[in-house]
Amino acid sequence: MPRRSAGILLYRRTGGGALEVLLAHPGGPLWARRDAGAWTLPKGEIEPGEDVEAVARREFEEETGHAAPDGPALQLGEIRQKGGKVVIAWALEGDLDPAAARSNTFPLEWPPHSGRWITIPEIDRVEWFPPDEARRRIKDTQAPLIDRLVAALDERRTGATRRIDRPDL
Secondary structure: OOOEEEEEEEEOOOOOOOEEEEEHHHHOOOEEEEEEEOOEEOOOOOOOOOOOOHHHHHHHHHHHOOOOOOOOOOOEEEEEEOOOEEEEEEEEEEOOHHHHHOEEEEEEOOOOOOEEEEEEEEEEEEEOOOHHHHHHHHHHHHHOOOOHHHHHHHHHHOOOOOOOOOOOO
């Protein structure tokens, strides 16, 4: 069975009504110089028997230092990353000051096989992006989650159903 993670794609509307999504940049020396295609939604692994949406909310808090907003979550379905991991996602409307975000940390042997351990944040920063920029920054296999959010919000706004590829919903 492939590893599974659950995450939250936080979104907001700007004062002008434009949509933005919150993405997280992985911490540590492996990701320090990577940008386009490196960002992700805050997410974490699901252990057997865990409630998947509860995992998504817990991981959001661990990786941003802020509780996920209360309220109903919009299910975005799942995607499969290149390494085989399945990511199950929900969207929540809310706001978060990126400067106030603080991630949990973990030990990493760096350089590899050196015997030297450093403590790094799981996420080194979060940032708001409009959907087009978010698609450029996020891991390409996660980009459909942004498309699904945009389609679902358009559907809510207009009442019209747009066909998008969501076989898992």
